[in-house]
Amino acid sequence: MTATPASTVAAAAHKSSSSLLFQPYRAVGYIASHVPFALQARGGEHFVTTVVGHAYHVYNCKRLNLVFVGHIGSDVSAVACAGRLTFAATGNIIIAKKRDVNVRTYREHAAPVHILLPFGTHLISVDTANVINVFDVASEELFCTIDELPAATFKVSCVFHPSTYLNKILLGSKQGALQLWNIRTRTLVHTFKGWGSGVSCVAQSPVVDVVGIGLESGAIHVHNLRYDESVVSFTQDGGPITAVSFRTDGEPIMASANTSGSVAIWDLESRRLVTVLLAHTKAVASMQFLQSQPLLLTSSADNSLKLWVFDAADGGARILRSREGHSAPPTKIRYHGSSGHDMLSAARDRTLRYTCVIQDERSCELSQGSLQSKANKQQRSVGSLRLPPIVDFDSESTREGDWDTIATCHKNKLWVRTWSFENKVIGKHELKGQGLSKLTPCGQLFRYNMQSGALGAEYGAPAHADTIVGIHVDSVNSFVASASKDTTLKVWSFGGVQRLNVKMKVPLTTTSMCRINNLIAAAGVDFGIRVFDVDAKRAVRGFGGHQGRITDMAWTPDGRWLISASMDLTVRVWDVPSGRMLSWFSTEKAVTSMTMSPNGDFLATTHIDQLGIFLWANRSMFGDVAYKILDSKEIAEGAAPFVSLPVSGRLTDEEKKQAVDYLKAFEVSEDDAVLDESESTFKSPDQISKDLVTLSSLAASRWQNLSKLEHIRQRNKPKEGPKAPPRAPFFLQTKPGLKHEFKPMFDPLAETGAKSKVLNFSEFGVLSAFQRTLLQCNEEDNFDALIELISTMGITAIETEIRSLSADNVGGDSDDPVQFLAMLNFFRFLLTARKNFELCQAYLHLFLTVHTADIARFPQLEPVVAEVQRLHRSTWTELDGMFQHALCMITYFKNPRL
Structure with a gap:
């Protein structure tokens, strides 16, 4: 998700005369990543800053609601907070931001920075070349540099400031040793021998001189720095320790997390294991107790941020609040309802999620039951108890308050599950066809009643000779259309009588239907698209040009445009009335699924190896866009314009200028009768034309x-005569x-x-x-x-x-x-x-x-x-x-x- 250089944009614009119809807007569904978060207390409240690709999110820990999004422009490798400043490392530079304004940029490092630590009025940074820089934040100058540490014998893996140790920092190494340095005099104070395993993290305990040290071997040592002695040691199974934290509300509790996603709770007084929390499905990136509160905050690369409260009688914890996204790339997304705000998505992480594109805190996972309690009893992860991954789903917003309105089919399963969108829970029906005993590509098609779950009809017995790849029903339930790999597209009456059987030239892979005009677009293995008119009972359009398997298609609400995505990394917009391609662009990752909003203002896409959902603004809905139909010669001679994926954040001034230049590069020339967009504010005239009737602006x-x-007056006339008011002086x-x-x-x-x-x-x-x-x-x-x-x-x-x-x-x-x-x-x-x-x-x-x-x-x-x-x-x-x-x-x- 890197920015496109201006030269590349100009070259792409020169090769293709198409205008850009869809502009990157933003990405949704990102919560956290493998980069550790930064926790800060301000004004009696705690705020946590997480990193998501090119941006960072700031959440209020009280409700875990998103309060701010900052954009950096490239991948962020570390983040830290001090006062009103947020420090973000990207590559070999460090950017200091105050809200969304760049205050300072530090470029003293020659290698990528991977560790940041605020230290009083200073900022300590470590790069991959084992160079430590100390910056004075107030004067914005380099205070000192420690570059004499040989990476072969002491590769810095973590940096920590022990409480009350003036001007001193503790360095942990990959080799296992630790060193205490005085940054003011740039001298080595003491070297700790270690335990023969790499140091992964260090945390301060409530007791002065005592710290918790996590090792790559899975061991945790509570160590006294003053006497260089270990007070107590523990071992957690599952992999290297990634984070250690101590409760500061008077309870002798320590928490440790590892790469398996589990969090171990230790009682330091009795020196025993209290419980193990199966917190995340991937490695815990960061973990920290809130100051003087029984609350533990954890984040992970599984795209989740969780707040745990310790209120159980046995010392255990439960989830108090959480913000989660998909932990695996989504495989299908669809808008739900007519508002254009609600979206459903399914992913390989075996979840079905609801995403609100205008209010992120409303997003949630559709519940599959009390899985957390079952997981705690069986000591299993929640993910292992979920339903198998969803292969396909569909939804309908009509009568959603009366019965289930979502149906899903799952991998290697013979049944279909229903879900309630209104309650955001799994439904009560498990729909299974009669006579099915094993999973085969038999092409059978059944209809069920969503209210009762009863079988309504079977079509064709069987309907097709091979796997069915698409099922569509019109808006008034007058017909059912089905497409299959057996090269046929069949139309049935709603009762089950076959009306039409269309034989295609190639097996079909995916279909999409526009309900406003009953047009069905069917993609084949030859990478072509055929548009079939159900009412006219014939094929009306054919589109070709993709060089890879077509992954998904979407119609605009008016039925004029068909949008297709392919494994050739391109997204193409087809104008159905003219039968020509209107626009196209290529992305960094291939699109796996797409859906058009009911209002036609946004296109949503998912991509390979991407956890988020990407929104693209339809420029024709927000202003005048001049475009022209592309002919085959222009498409053959030019390459599809490259467009970076939307990011979760706002653009900087420089990137805004690049975006403006990017859009201008794709404008059609004046010779092609392009409408110029005026930059001045439009003021409506008093009267557009004397031939039209103009109303006043009065209420x-x-x-x-x-x-x-x-x-x-007669109606409001009082029954009694008015009384004379008291005399006034004037x-x-x-x-x-x-x-x-x-x-x-x-x-x-x-x-x-x-x-x-x-x-x-x-x-x-x-x-x-x-x-x-x-x-x-x-x-x-x-x-x-x-x-x-x-x-x-x-x-x-x-x-x-x-x-x-x-x-x-x-x-x-x-x-x-x-x-x-x-x-x-x-x-x-x-x-x-x-x-x-x-x-x-x-x-x-x-x-x-x-x-x-x-x-x-x-x-x-x-x-x-x-x-x-x-x-x-x-x-x-x-x-x-x-x-x-x-x-x-x-x-x-x-x-x-x-």
């Missing part, structure tokens, strides 16, 4: 009930509208400019702000200012203003209805511009409801009314035609016969 509550306010009047603004005191002299204080009755006809703006906009023949004013008014104020419109002018002249004419011109303006369409309808409805009788009294308004009626009728007729056309096309495309 529906601002116009929807405008004509019903009178009914609402009132501050406010202006009508959504903004609270105080209305200035009315001064008739300032308003009119007159000097007389004699009452003028014309002042009582003063216009409101709405009416003044309406008349002014009518004179200018532009009502934008009125629309802006209306957007700041409440629904009650708008209703009051429309009801207050009058045919009388200020001063009592009723021969010229200026306000009515201005309002009609306002409606004509809105209908002509086709903007704020719903506001126009609501205001026009209220206006005509209130003032129809008054408008009829003025003949001069008839031309304007007729124009508004014409505009309203033409606009609505055109809009209604669009609605009917859309409904007609939707009904047409929903026809299941298409």
